[in-house]
Amino acid sequence: MSPPPTYIDLHPDSDFPFLVPPLRECLTTHAPCNMGLGPKNTTNYWNEISDYFCFLALPVIVTFAVLTELMSIVVLARQVRQSLDTYLLGLSLATLLLLTCTTLLALQHYVGPHHLLVYSQPYSASCRDWFWYSAIWLLVMMSFERVLTVSASRANILCTSAQAAVVVVMVFAVGLVSSLPRFWEYQAMEIMDHATNASFVIAQKTISTATEEYNTMYFWYVKGVTLFVPYFMMIAMSVVMGCRTRRGVLTQRYMAIKHTSGLTLTRKIKEEVALTQLLILLMVLYMICSAPSAALDLVAHLAPSWMDPTSRTYASFYNLFTVMFFFQFDLHLIIYFCFNKQYRLTLLALFCCCC
Template sequence: MSSYVDLYPHSDFPFIVPPLRDCLTIQAPCSMSLAPRNTTAYWHEVSDYFCFLALPVIMSLAVVMEIMSVMVLARQVRQSLDTYLMGLSLAAILLLTCTTLLALQHYMGPDPYLVHTQPYTASCRDWFWYSAIWLLVMMSFERVLTVSASRATTLCSANQAAVVVVMVFAVGLVSALPRFWEYQAAWLHDPATNRTALIAKKTASTATEEYNIMYFWYVKSVTLFVPFLMMISMSVTMGCRSRRSVLTKRYVAVKHSNGVALSRKIKEESALSTLLIMLMSLYMLCSAPAGVLDLVAHVVPNWLDPTSRTFASLYNIFTVVFFFQFDMHFIIYFCFNKQFRITLLTFFCCCC
């Protein structure tokens, strides 16, 4: 006989971070009509347990890294890019916090307080997810305009960038507003066990097929189709416009003390463009698997049944991959932002 390792004892809910479907709780009424476990597909059990152990490590490290990034960027806010990056780090911290509250039920059990917070944390997770995506798009777009200008000019100040960051968070909130009325905590009776459990389930007004289809394609447009298309085009543009020969022409009219100063400035400008290209490439690389998985399961369920254990295991793996990107932000900032490195070293010197 083979023994199974559940994510949480006495739980048959295999999603570490619950997808936004009929309900969000690991209690029995929220089984979501999943197919029975395949007794021969042992990789489901192994991969789920690996994700169960890896997710808190990755998310804890990501929170620490993003907090350090905010502390460093707050001390050096001089350019618009620094303001954008600080906004991105704040959005990442809030996104990680909301996801932690959703996943905590697998590590603590179905606590009633967690169930009551799930409808709001699911909504806020979408809010900060949209904000993080479009902050990355906006800062990259501003960088494209900067490197495409005929002369070396600053198009956006740090204060103006702060206004844009606030506006992006506001637009993200508006985009996620339907989620705030989508789920509610309610008591449901489970006929199988003859017990009543508190679960976070969809409201009657949002459980309709029309609403789910419409909001599904809206979310895919906001998080997959439009940002990916813009990120690819902006990455190509920045790569072409950040070459040394092109940057040299832009700085011809700028008076530098000597050729060394000009070379240093061009190198810094090229590094900032590389930073944004790396951030966009990392986001697309880490989020595309989960987005494509959900898209295939929705459009072609014959290929991948969304109620199958294979879908659940792949969903968990791609969830871990998605959050891994936030562990890399600090490293990218350090490698491609000279002022970030200087401020970080100064910060640690002051602490010592």
């Protein structure tokens, strides 16, 4: 008689395969929170390998992203001279807080569902949405300001660093208002598991937010804020910036300034093109890394017969696309370094001082 198959668990005694819990009925890894998923003996081997790869890759990716965002905050805080520096500083801060909240949600798979983690999960899930919305719309706002700048008939400054700081604060405030329902959606409560006759503390949906009407309404609201509207604006702004930063168009704008030498003109055009490429690359990177998870969520919601949201296959794809989503933040430092001359000089000067 062949030995029974062994299964790779993300955490011992866990029937909860989501690394970062989706915002459904429960957020905790205890068995009562398995969300109706199929039993482990129906799991395909590729699901196990995929989940275990994500289990190992996520802490590496998130740790590297946290370190690079901290470095970016230090560098950008030392070089705030124009509006783009302020926007990038706000984006790095929102990203760092998003990564911190995600770490609190995923940590239960690595250290176990301790009481402190469970009690923090409702707030971590709410704040994660807050900083996610803020990061998206900071990227949209800085790109929109860039579109206005390159579309002006003359080369001038449309937004100062102080004005950009006000916009950053307003975006954080709007992000908080947009995520307010999440703060009442979950609460930590103690329940009895009759299978083991033991009590557990789990973070579960409140009765008032467990209705189908609320979940459907808030699902489409979140998709509008994070998918439909920002994607449309990012695509449109990328096209406009690409057309308005052609050399002939930029030369015409800068020729309107008197006493502009050829060398200064070339340097200005090069800087304009680099900053525009930075923002286009950030928007394209966000859309590429977030589109798979958004598409998976939409298919599972609209056509559950194609992708059952309670299947282990859905959970494996969800984990893969979650890792892909957070991988984009590892590339921010590289993009800033390659396309922002002042950032590059400040970072090199900072390392020289440390040496």
